[in-house]
Amino acid sequence: MSILTPHRTPAAAIRVDGWDFGDFPYGLEPLAMPPAGRAQAGTEHRPVTLPSCDPDRIARELRALTGSGPGAAALVDAAPASSYDQLFWFRWIVGHQVTFALWRLMGRVLEEVGERGPDAVPGPGAMARLECYAHGYSAMLLYSGSCPTALYQRLIRPAMFLQHRGFSGTWAPDFHQVRSLLRGRPLPWTDDPRAAGVVAALGAQRAVHDSVAARLVPGGRSLLQQSINEAPVKPSERTAVLYDNFFMTLRGPVPDEAVAAQLVRRLRAVGLDLAVNGLYPLGRDDDGEEAEVWNGSLARSERRVGVVLAEAAGFAADLARRAPAAV
Numbered sequence: 067m068s069i070l071t072p073h074r075t076p077a078a079a080i081r082v083d084g085w086d087f088g089d090f091p092y093g094l095e096p097l098a099m100p101p102a103g104r105a106q107a108g109t110e111h112r113p114v115t116l117p118s119c120d121p122d123r124i125a126r127e128l129r130a131l132t133g134s135g136p137g138a139a140a141l142v143d144a145a146p147a148s149s150y151d152q153l154f155w156f157r158w159i160v161g162h163q164v165t166f167a168l169w170r171l172m173g174r175v176l177e178e179v180g181e182r183g184p185d186a187v188p189g190p191g192a193m194a195r196l197e198c199y200a201h202g203y204s205a206m207l208l209y210s211g212s213c214p215t216a217l218y219q220r221l222i223r224p225a226m227f228l229q230h231r232g233f234s235g236t237w238a239p240d241f242h243q244v245r246s247l248l249r250g251r252p253l254p255w256t257d258d259p260r261a262a263g264v265v266a267a268l269g270a271q272r273a274v275h276d277s278v279a280a281r282l283v284p285g286g287r288s289l290l291q292q293s294i295n296e297a298p299v300k301p302s303e304r305t306a307v308l309y310d311n312f313f314m315t316l317r318g319p320v321p322d323e324a325v326a327a328q329l330v331r332r333l334r335a336v337g338l339d340l341a342v343n344g345l346y347p348l349g350r351d352d353d354g355e356e357a358e359v360w361n362g363s364l365a366r367s368e369r370r371v372g373v374v375l376a377e378a379a380g381f382a383a384d385l386a387r388r389a390p391a392a393v
């Protein structure tokens with residue numbers, strides 16, 4: 067089933083040029099991020115050149131790929147993956163990198179609101195961004211976790227286990243700035259009726275995480291939970307480095323504009339992948355306990371993956387336009 071079925075009507079078609087991420091289709095790139103949580107930047111910093119990108123063109127391409135732009139239609143010119151291992155490894159790593167960037171941009175919105183005072187309510191623009199980025203996180207949970215359970219158990223989980231036998235999402239440095247929000251803790255404005263869309267998106271994100279976890283690891287027990295008695299490990303600077311290293315994340319003095327530009331480039335790669343392969347190229351095996359809860363907001367999150375990516379690229383493009391060439 068293809069979530070992003072590009073229209074192929076030549077009359078209104080926008081040509082979406084081929085793959086331009088990594089050194090080959092479904093190749094990877096390091097992500098440069100500012101210090102966060104327990105992940106600090108070194109004092110010595112070698113500048114990293116960021117691949118150039120035209121954020122407005124990418125936002126237009128993504129609207130065309132998802133059919134959500136005015137009269138949008140797209141002709142896609144992307145190569146298929148050389149193997150499913152390559153495809154789903156790409157999805158696991160890049161889906162996480164996109165998530166880190168979304169968390170940072172959410173953190174930025176929260177900081178801006180906080181600067182207006184402890185009881186400030188986000189304005190309509192800030193609410194729209196938070197809601198969109200929270201849905202974007204749900205989309206990335208689905209995207210990262212779109213592999214068959216057997217492939218996850220054979221390829222992805224053992225790799226994280228080898229990095230650290232207690233490897234955990236709680237170590238994600240960028241999660242630190244949005245932890246309260248994403249856990250659904252009440253903030254001064256979350257009871258406000260104007261926050262209803264954001265609160266719904268946050269609830270959907272938690273439901274999607276738990277469903278993906280239960281599908282890929284029947285019972286949903288994490289490596290951390292499995293290893294807790296044998297080797298209890300508290301989050302530290304070391305776990306932050308182990309986590310960043312696994313997901314190819316560098317830390318340095320990286321402005322949010324550069325985070326947004328890297329996000330937009332990744333969203334383009336994800337959009338091309340989905341247009342060519344669909345969300346579940348090998349089907350979605352969710353027999354067992356979670357099958358019946360895959361309805362309502364979960365199914366909606368799944369249907370809207372493409373549209374959400376295009377919206378997130380549109381918001382991020384506002385910042386990405388001002389990105390420096392190197393960080």
Ligand code: HEM
Binds near residue numbers: 211241278
């Ligand atoms: C698809 C990509 C995934 C992402 C981005 C992700 C992210 C996260 C994050 C950020 C946390 C911390 C939540 C908090 O502290 O409130 C977390 C915790 C957790 N995740 Fe995931 N997760 C993913 C997949 C999975 C999978 C496949 C499992 C299956 C076992 C899983 C199981 C858990 C569990 C049990 C926790 C609680 C803490 C722990 O035991 O490590 N997650 N995850």
